[in-house]
Amino acid sequence: MSDSEFRATKWWQTGVIYQVYPRSFQDTGGDGVGDLRGIAARLDYFVALGVHAIWISPFYPSPMADFGYDVADYCGVDPLFGTMDDFDALLQAAHEKGLRVILDFVPNHTSDQHPWFVESRSSRTNAKRDWYLWRDAAPAGDDWVPAAQRMPNNWMSNFGGPAWTWDEATQQFYLHSFLKQQPDLNWRNPAVQKAIFEAMCFWLDKGVDGFRMDVLWLLVKDQYFRNNPRNPEYQPWMQDIAQTLPQFTADQPETHLIVAEMRTLMDTYSDRVLIGEIYLPLPDLVKYYGNKVDAADETPVLNGAHLPFNFHLIQTEWKAEAIARIIREYEAALPPGAWPNYVLGNHDQSRLASRIGAKQARAAAMLLLMLRGTPTLYYGDELGMTDVPIAPDQVQDPAEKNEPGKGHGRDPERSPMLWVDAPNAGFTTPDAKPWLPLMSGWETANAASQSKDKKSMFTLYRSLLHLRRVHDTLHAGAIADVRAEGDVLRFRRVGLEDGSSVDFQVLLNLGNDVATVQCAKGTVILTTLLDGVGAGVDGDIVVEAGEGILIALD
Numbered sequence: 028m029s030d031s032e033f034r035a036t037k038w039w040q041t042g043v044i045y046q047v048y049p050r051s052f053q054d055t056g057g058d059g060v061g062d063l064r065g066i067a068a069r070l071d072y073f074v075a076l077g078v079h080a081i082w083i084s085p086f087y088p089s090p091m092a093d094f095g096y097d098v099a100d101y102c103g104v105d106p107l108f109g110t111m112d113d114f115d116a117l118l119q120a121a122h123e124k125g126l127r128v129i130l131d132f133v134p135n136h137t138s139d140q141h142p143w144f145v146e147s148r149s150s151r152t153n154a155k156r157d158w159y160l161w162r163d164a165a166p167a168g169d170d171w172v173p174a175a176q177r178m179p180n181n182w183m184s185n186f187g188g189p190a191w192t193w194d195e196a197t198q199q200f201y202l203h204s205f206l207k208q209q210p211d212l213n214w215r216n217p218a219v220q221k222a223i224f225e226a227m228c229f230w231l232d233k234g235v236d237g238f239r240m241d242v243l244w245l246l247v248k249d250q251y252f253r254n255n256p257r258n259p260e261y262q263p264w265m266q267d268i269a270q271t272l273p274q275f276t277a278d279q280p281e282t283h284l285i286v287a288e289m290r291t292l293m294d295t296y297s298d299r300v301l302i303g304e305i306y307l308p309l310p311d312l313v314k315y316y317g318n319k320v321d322a323a324d325e326t327p328v329l330n331g332a333h334l335p336f337n338f339h340l341i342q343t344e345w346k347a348e349a350i351a352r353i354i355r356e357y358e359a360a361l362p363p364g365a366w367p368n369y370v371l372g373n374h375d376q377s378r379l380a381s382r383i384g385a386k387q388a389r390a391a392a393m394l395l396l397m398l399r400g401t402p403t404l405y406y407g408d409e410l411g412m413t414d415v416p417i418a419p420d421q422v423q424d425p426a427e428k429n430e431p432g433k434g435h436g437r438d439p440e441r442s443p444m445l446w447v448d449a450p451n452a453g454f455t456t457p458d459a460k461p462w463l464p465l466m467s468g469w470e471t472a473n474a475a476s477q478s479k480d481k482k483s484m485f486t487l488y489r490s491l492l493h494l495r496r497v498h499d500t501l502h503a504g505a506i507a508d509v510r511a512e513g514d515v516l517r518f519r520r521v522g523l524e525d526g527s528s529v530d531f532q533v534l535l536n537l538g539n540d541v542a543t544v545q546c547a548k549g550t551v552i553l554t555t556l557l558d559g560v561g562a563g564v565d566g567d568i569v570v571e572a573g574e575g576i577l578i579a580l581d
C-alpha cells in the first residue's frame with residue numbers, strides 16, 4: 028500500500044462514533060428521562076472509553092409521539108431534554124475534550140404540531156399546503172364508500188395501516204410514512220428544501236460536527252403516486268408495510284439530487300460529516316456516496332453522503348461465510364475514494380448481545396472495531412447490554428402499540444444506561460421511575476463495575492478502541508484476504524509498504540466449536556477473552572468458540 032492510498036485523514040474516517048439515545052442515557056432532572064445535562068455530565072466516559080464522536084438522537088421540541096422523531100421545531104430544544112443553553116454548554120464542553128458532536132436530523136417528516144403543518148392543513152389554499160403531500164380521495168366506485176376511506180393509493184405506513192390520513196376539514200388525505208402524527212414533507216417543493224437547509228445551517232453555525240439524516244432513502248416519493256406492487260412473499264404475521272414492495276416510496280432517483288444539495292451545503296463548512304440512515308441492498312446503498320462525473324476531466328466526485336450507514340452486519344446471518352461475503356461485496360462495490368462504515372446496533376434494532384448471544388457479542392466487538400471503515404457503536408453495547416423484556420402495560424413505542432406482537436417493538440433496546448451499582452443504576456435519581464425498566468443484572472453489568480473488571484466487555488471495548496486509535500493500520504489501513512475458514516472469519520489489516528506500520532491478522536470464531544487455523548508469524552496483541560496477550564504465533568492457532576484474536580504480524 029502506498030502512502031497516497033493511506034488516505035483516511037478525516038476525523039469521521041479515523042474515529043469511532045457512539046450513539047446516545049438521550050431519553051435513556053443519563054437523567055439529571057429526576058423525571059426518569061435522560062437529558063442534555065446528563066450527556067454533558069458523562070463526557071469523560073466517552074473519553075475513557077475511547078470514542079471520538081457522539082451522535083445524539085433527536086432532542087428537538089416534540090410532542091414525542093415517536094420520542095422525538097416527530098419534530099415540532101428544527102431549531103430548538105425540548106424542555107424535557109433541557110434548554111438551548113444546555114446544548115451550547117454540551118457542545119462547547121465536548122469540543123474542549125476533543126469529542127465531536129453529530130445531531131440526528133429528521134428531514135422526511137415533521138410533527139403534525141409543527142407550525143408548517145398546522146398552516147398546511149389550515150386550508151387548501153394556504154401557502155404551505157404544498158409543503159406536505161396532500162391528495163384527493165380515490166374516485167368513488169359503484170359501492171358507496173365514504174371519501175375518508177378511499178385511500179389515494181396503496182402506500183402503507185412503516186408503523187402499521189395505510190400511509191394516508193383523512194383531514195376532515197379540508198377533505199383531502201395527507202401522506203405519512205410513519206405515524207399519522209408525522210406527516211411527510213414534500214421534498215419536490217423548493218421552499219421545503221430551503222427551509223430544511225436553513226435549519227441545518229442553524230446547527231452548523233453553532234459548530235455541530237455533522238448530521239445523521241433520518242430515513243434518507245425515503246425522502247422523495249413517486250410524483251405520479253403510483254401503487255406499489257404487491258409483495259408475493261407477504262405473510263399475515265408480517266408488518267403491514269410488508270404487504271407491498273416500496274418501488275414508488277423508497278430510493279427514488281431524485282433523492283440523490285437532494286442528498287447532493289445537502290452535501291454541497293455541508294461542504295461550505297469545514298470538516299463536517301453527512302451520514303445517511305439507509306436500509307438498502309449494497310449496490311443501491313453505495314450509490315448514496317454520490318458519483319458526479321466532473322465534465323472537465325471526467326473524474327468522478329463523491330457528492331453524496333460521506334457515510335451512508337451500512338447495516339448489513341445487522342441484517343446478515345451470523346455465520347463466517349455470510350459475513351466474509353458481505354465485507355468483500357461491500358468493499359468491491361464502494362466507488363473509488365468512498366470510505367466504508369459499519370453499524371452493529373441502534374435504537375431500532377434488537378440488541379446485539381440478544382441477537383447473537385453474549386459470547387458472540389465479544390467477537391462482534393472485535394469485528395466492528397477491526398474492520399476497515401468507521402464503526403458506530405450503540406450506547407450500552409460496550410457493556411453487553413441485552414434487550415429488556417417489556418410487559419404489555421409497559422409498552423411505550425408507538426410501533427409496538429400499532430402492531431402489537433409483530434416484533435417491531437423497540438423499547439427492549441432502549442432501556443436505561445447502566446452506570447453504577449446504586450438505585451436506578453445511576454441513570455436517574457434514586458426515587459425516580461425510569462421511563463423504561465432497567466436491565467436485570469445491572470448491579471454488576473454497570474459501567475463502573477465493568478471498568479474495574481479486567482475481563483469485562485467494557486474492558487474489551489476500551490482495549491479495542493485504544494488499539495484502533497494508536498495503530499495507523501487499524502484506523503486507516505487496507506483490508507485484505509477476507510475469508511471464512513469453517514466457522515472462523517479471518518482478514519488482515521495492511522499498513523504502509525515501507526514497513527513503518529504493523530500489519531495485523533484478525534481471527535474470529537463465529538461458531539460453537541473450538542477451531543484450529545493457520546496463522547503467519549506474529550504476536551497476540553489482544554483476544555476477546557482478554558488473555559494470552561504476548562504469546563508468539565507461528566502456524567497452528569486455536570480459537571475458542573466466540574473468541575476473537577488479534578495478531579500483530581512480524
Ligand code: NOJ
Nearest residue numbers: 093096205241242374375
Ligand atoms: C428512523 C428512526 O431511526 C426511527 O427511530 C424513527 O421511528 C423513524 N425513522 C421515523 O422517524
